[in-house]
Amino acid sequence: MENENGRSSHHSHKTKSDLLTRLNRIEGQVRGIKGLIEKDTYCDDVLNQIAAVQSALNSVGKLLLTQHMKTCVVERIQEGDHEVIEELMKTMGKLMK
Template sequence: MSSENDFQDSCHLNEQRNSHHSEKVKKNLVTRLNRIEGQIRGIKALIEKDTYCDDVITQISATQSALNSVGRLLLEGHLRTCVVEKIQNGDEEIIDELLVTVGRLMKK
């Protein structure tokens, strides 16, 4: 997937919650999200054209998979940077936050 170097360290700048992705990672994420946005517009067009339901569902499934991929990429970066940094600084509350986050992702 991504290397640890693709994610910048320090998720907190002046105690604000920020994410610091490299330009390479940001570009990758934006590209994926633009593709997903196009898929959503395509699904809308299929519905407007009364396309066979199974074909629409197939496109929805592909779009969900693409969105899940973006979520996994973001989670990986979060784990490699923010979570590691907070644990190294003695902040174990990040584990509770992480469990909630993973729970949200797994609901999908």
């Protein structure tokens, strides 16, 4: 799928499948948290589930970042497009908040 810059990802079938599996699991965890709130579950238990979701999202982000650097970033640098480094630094800043 291309973004507004006309670029698309270079995910292998395995990577894409892994990302989607992880995201589906996270989606289920988020629905579970919603259910805990609806059932007035003890706050600490809900907070622990939120921490688990945040950790899972970080894991997805690390996997995606690794693949991005190995494929898209390397390719663009090889093409002489060094703006990708600034783009990557901005993205990493957002991920590390």
